Amino acid sequence: MPTPEKTSSSQIISPRTVLVVFGTRPEAIKMFPVIHALKADPRFRVVTCVSAQHRGMLDQVLQIAGIVPDHDLDLMRPDQTLDALTAALLVELGKVMDVARPDWVVVQGDTATAMAGALAAYYRKLPVAHVEAGLRSHNIYHPWPEEINRKIIGTIAALHFAPTETSAAALKAENVAAHTVHVTGNTVIDALEWVTARIAAEPALAAGLADLEARFAGKRIIGVTSHRRENFGGGLEAIADAIRRIAERPDVALIFPVHPNPNVRRVMDAALAGLPNVAMIEPLDYPHFARLIAISEIMLTDSGGVQEEAPALGKPVLVMRETTERPEGVVAGTARLVGTDADRIVSEIFTLLDDKAAYSAMARAHNPFGDGQSARRIVELLANVEYPIL
Template identity: 40%
Template sequence: MKILVCIGTRPEAIKMAPICYELHKKNIPYKLCVTAQHRELLDQVIDFFQLKVDYDLDLMRKNQNLNFLSSKILFQMDAILDSEIFDLVIVHGDTTTSSMVALAAFHRQIKVMHIEAGLRTYNKHAPFPEEINRQLTGRLSDYHMAPTFSASKNLLEEGVKEKDILITGNSVIDALKFTRNKLAKGYSNPSIENLKNLLDLNSDIILVTGHRRENIGQGYINVCNAILELSKNDLQIVFPVHYNPNVRQVVFDKLKGIANIHLIEPLDYPSFVWLMKKAKVIISDSGGIQEEAPTFNIPVLVTREVTERLEGVLSGHSFLVGTNTSKIIDKTLELLSSTKFDTKVNPYGSGKAAELIVNFIKDYFK
């Protein structure tokens, strides 16, 4: 049995690292390929989890469009699949990497396993292009590792056979617990130490992130207007600003120079987990944060009109506010005034996803 694990972005690397660990633990040989459609952010995670990269396509280029990126992934993956014989290709989630690698494997008639399968909004423009990437990857895949019951239900309704679906929980919880344990044992780095010096940890902290394409333009203007209004209160706002120039220009134009708004560079993964634990409220359009924050019982205001992660909304961990300035302000102030935000267990899993996935692989190929 020979396995190829493929990742392209920071979130993929975070969520695939526990699976790589588990494959190694169970002595199942695999090769790791990174397309590096995100370069700097991806490399940080690779280094933190000490993953060994066998193939690095190094495809990140400034301002490249999706068609150009897709064609490069498809072309270069074909060369890798031509150089070695693989029994299984594992991809993750909703990126251009996942859909194009799955397509390349399908063309070679190699089995495909989709991690974090079955999430849907059924709105092809939100999230864009991730919703269609997920659906395309799902159609190309042979085995579907669904993080939740509702994701499994989506797949069944789309005609996937029950025997090819496994409900695993989300492997981001595995990664989060690994990182939390390292932090508890004293792990630190220069970025964490800088945050300790920057922030007054005795005050309320709001953590803000944003990177979704569909919010570029008026959406981020509205979010920044909400942050400006919230900054008039006695609190601190920390905003690691995404590298996308269309995000950075709006954020720095609107929020630069305000004493209690800290605009910082994107954080490495352990530093972000450290900061997330300190926050009282998170405002974000990130899917991963919707999955991670419930572990620490931190509420998330989701600055999207729809989410493929409804479990968090239904359990009371997340709140869909879109990019409506008034909704963001009102809900944030409501949550800040609460003496305690206490909800049930994380609906996205208990941290056993990697073990379940690798056991499935082991049993199938046995």
């Protein structure tokens, strides 16, 4: 593997080349604080590569974060299978690595892009640093295929940046060497603090929800996201039924940025179109999504990132999944697993709406996912680690 020049402390050390690989909107949100921190540090030369696994939603984050990728693979195709995507990622990311010759390859989370990036780096004996390492649901089909993706990355990575002590413990339980595991917090909190400050300074960045805020003035807003593959079919139909029943309450409004996947849109359009208390809208860019969390009383989601973001703004999260790789939120009381049973979802929402003590207990619970300094810690670790890591 390429290594920085070994010099004495009095000599200039050549910058380490870091290749940052990502492709989806959630990855971009959690990676841009790291990219900003790396680019501000003269100890590094930063090369960014996006797969565009999410094209439009990725570009929104790149724009607000001011990042122009050095390599844009633009790999997504209509109705692309996971194996076709993975094969394309592996080949094309490998080509980028052959050109960039990085000292480190940094990947985030559990996407096909992250997994293929780690594998392509392994084939070239390049060390991999994994941001948000150690998340485990212990069920290979929930979430699918993410649980296997992150286990593969965990086997390859030379540095594991675990967001919490729980995720660090999960890695060590899998016999990952303890000296390679570092608890850094989750960079999503860095990102949320950054974008919240931007919105405060430039309100126009998130002004696109003003009409909905006016339309639902006086109502208690519930923010909704739903897109998990494992919920396709019966799970999404039950979620749609629950939303319809919740919307029957005159004091409630639901704002639902609907994922572009036709498996999601088809179900939601059939069940919810035309309901006066439900606003099904296009996916939101990052500032507007942060604004949605801020104006919502409760977040109802099957997303992973929302389980981390909403507690940072004091919003209870009801998670429409049977398992979560983020048990810290459940333990802390900021999140609650409610599954995809419509009766359970409706009951849990109504409890939070009608029981002030129950709501307060979740809203005031400590957010376990970070303090906004995660990117700084990651950069210091990348700068100071010795080669090779064994």
